Amino acid sequence: MTNLLDREKAALFPTYDRLPIGAVTHAEGVHIHTDEGKTYLDAIAGLGVNALGHSHPAIVAAICEQAGKYMHLSNLYLQEPQVVLAEKLAKASSFERVFFTNSGTEAVEGAIKLARRYFSNGAKTEVIGVANGFHGRTYGPLSVMDKAKYRDTFGPFLGEASCIPYDVASLEKAVSAGTAAVIVEPIQGEGGIVEIEREFVEALMTLCAKHNFLIIADEIQSGIGRTGKFFGYEHFGLKPDIVVCAKAIGGGLPLGAILSRQEIADVMKAGVHGTTFGGNALACVAGAVMLDLVKKTYMENAAREGNYLKSRFESLKQKYPALIRDVRGRGLMLGIEFAANAKQVQQHLFGKQIITNVTAGEVLRMLPPLIFERKHSEELANAIESAVGLIGQA
Numbered sequence: 001m002t003n004l005l006d007r008e009k010a011a012l013f014p015t016y017d018r019l020p021i022g023a024v025t026h027a028e029g030v031h032i033h034t035d036e037g038k039t040y041l042d043a044i045a046g047l048g049v050n051a052l053g054h055s056h057p058a059i060v061a062a063i064c065e066q067a068g069k070y071m072h073l074s075n076l077y078l079q080e081p082q083v084v085l086a087e088k089l090a091k092a093s094s095f096e097r098v099f100f101t102n103s104g105t106e107a108v109e110g111a112i113k114l115a116r117r118y119f120s121n122g123a124k125t126e127v128i129g130v131a132n133g134f135h136g137r138t139y140g141p142l143s144v145m146d147k148a149k150y151r152d153t154f155g156p157f158l159g160e161a162s163c164i165p166y167d168v169a170s171l172e173k174a175v176s177a178g179t180a181a182v183i184v185e186p187i188q189g190e191g192g193i194v195e196i197e198r199e200f201v202e203a204l205m206t207l208c209a210k211h212n213f214l215i216i217a218d219e220i221q222s223g224i225g226r227t228g229k230f231f232g233y234e235h236f237g238l239k240p241d242i243v244v245c246a247k248a249i250g251g252g253l254p255l256g257a258i259l260s261r262q263e264i265a266d267v268m269k270a271g272v273h274g275t276t277f278g279g280n281a282l283a284c285v286a287g288a289v290m291l292d293l294v295k296k297t298y299m300e301n302a303a304r305e306g307n308y309l310k311s312r313f314e315s316l317k318q319k320y321p322a323l324i325r326d327v328r329g330r331g332l333m334l335g336i337e338f339a340a341n342a343k344q345v346q347q348h349l350f351g352k353q354i355i356t357n358v359t360a361g362e363v364l365r366m367l368p369p370l371i372f373e374r375k376h377s378e379e380l381a382n383a384i385e386s387a388v389g390l391i392g393q394a
C-alpha cells in the first residue's frame with residue numbers, strides 16, 4: 001500500500017507543504033502524536049486556533065452535549081449557542097453586536113461590506129490596508145494586501161481598495177473624504193509579529209476623526225487573550241469601530257466573527273448579508289467554553305509565560321547579536337527575527353520534537369496554546385537556545 005503522503009499527493013490540491021513529522025494520529029493538550037511514534041510539543045497551536053490546546057475535555061464535553069441536541073440548523077432558526085457566545089463577546093469587549101462567519105477571510109469580507117454599506121449614502125467606498133499585512137485569501141482581503149506571494153496571478157482585485165506603505169506619511173496621503181475604512185492588524189502575524197507603532201495609531205485616530213472613516217482591527221490572530229489582553233489593540237491605545245475575529249474563537253472548530261457598535265451593525269438588514277454555516281452551534285458552544293476559561297485563567301497565563309519567553313529570547317539576542325536581529329510580540333504571540341537561520345532553528349526544534357513555524361522570511365513564529373506551563377516554556381526556550389548556540393559555534 002502506498003503511504004499516506006503519496007495518497008495525499010494523488011488526491012488533494014497541492015496547496016500545502018506539510019510539516020516533516022509524519023501523519024498526526026491524535027493530539028491532546030500541548031502535545032501532538034504522530035504515526036512515527038513521536039510526541040511533539042505544539043508551539044503553534046493550529047496556527048493560533050487551539051487556545052486551550054488540543055481536545056480540551058470541557059470543550060469536547062460541550063460539543064458532545066450540543067451534538068446530541070442539534071448540530072447544524074442554518075440561520076433560519078433562533079439558536080441559543082449563538083446568542084450566548086455573542087453576549088460573552090460583547091461583555092468581554094466594548095462592542096454591542098456580533099455577526100458570525102466560518103473563517104477569518106469571511107469576517108474580513110463582511111467587515112469591508114459593512115463599512116461600504118454604512119457609508120453608502122455618502123459615497124465613501126475606498127478601503128485601505130497597510131503593507132506586510134495579512135487578512136485572508138479571498139478577494140476583499142487580497143485587495144488590501146501587498147504581498148506578491150498571495151496576490152500574483154490572481155488579479156484583478158476589488159476596485160477602490162488599496163494597500164499603502166506602513167507609515168504615517170503614506171497614511172496621511174492616502175485617506176480622504178472618500179475613505180470608508182482602514183484595516184490594520186494590531187500585531188501583524190503572517191507578516192512576522194510586527195506591532196503597530198504608537199505614532200501610526202495616533203495618526204490613524206486623528207485622521208479618522210477628520211475624515212470620518214471606520215477603523216477595522218483584524219484580531220484574527222492576536223485576539224481572544226493570546227497577547228495577554230482580550231484584544232491586541234488594547235496594548236496600543238487603538239480604538240477600532242469594527243473588530244474581526246476567527247481562529248481561537250470557535251474553540252477549535254471553524255468560526256469567525258465581526259464585532260461592531262449597534263449603530264454600525266444596524267445597517268445590515270435581514271437578508272442583505274448572511275452565511276449558511278456561520279454561527280454553527282457546535283462551534284459556538286466550543287467557543288463559549290474557551291472564552292470563559294481564557295478570561296478566567298489563561299489570558300493571564302499568556303501574559304506570564306509570554307513575558308518569561310520574551311525575556312529568555314532577549315537574553316539570547318544579547319548573547320548572539322549577529323544571529324538574532326529582533327525579538328517581538330506580546331503574550332504568547334512571539335517572533336524571533338534571525339539574520340539568516342530561521343529554518344535551521346526550526347529544523348533543530350523538530351529534532352527536539354517541538355513544532356514552531358517560520359514566516360516572513362526569517363521570523364521564527366510561536367503561537368503556543370494559552371495553557372502552556374512554565375515547563376513547556378522552558379523546554380521551548382532551552383531548545384531555541386541550544387539551536388542558536390550550535391549555529392553560533394559553526
Ligand SMILES: Cc1ncc(COP(=O)(O)O)c(C=O)c1O
Nearest residue numbers: 103104105134135136189220221
Ligand atoms: C490576521 C489574519 N487575518 C485573517 C486571516 C485569515 O483567516 P482564515 O485563514 O480563517 O481565512 C488570518 C489567517 O492566518 C490572519 O492571521
